[in-house]
Amino acid sequence: MTQKFVDGMPLYRQEQQFARHGYPLSRHTLANWVVHAAEKWVKPLYTKPPPNVCEWRKASSSWTRL
Numbered sequence: 001m002t003q004k005f006v007d008g009m010p011l012y013r014q015e016q017q018f019a020r021h022g023y024p025l026s027r028h029t030l031a032n033w034v035v036h037a038a039e040k041w042v043k044p045l046y047t048k049p050p051p052n053v054c055e056w057r058k059a060s061s062s063w064t065r066l
Contacts, residue, residue, distance in 0.1 A: 001033075001034065001037055004034060011027045011030045011031060011034075012027055014030055015027050015030060
């Protein structure tokens with residue numbers, strides 16, 4: 001996930017990197033992991049924010065495209 005969203009490395013390059021290290025993972029598998037992580041950890045943040053989010057001193061978000 002860090003390589004994909006922080007370092008900007010496409011899944012096909014991650015697939016090649018894993019293969020070089022002896023882990024033959026397909027892009028399909030890597031894409032499924034990204035979707036699963038988004039559904040499990042990111043979706044709850046925007047579907048059900050913390051109840052007191054309006055009372056926080058600072059609350060911000062970034063509209064930067066990935």
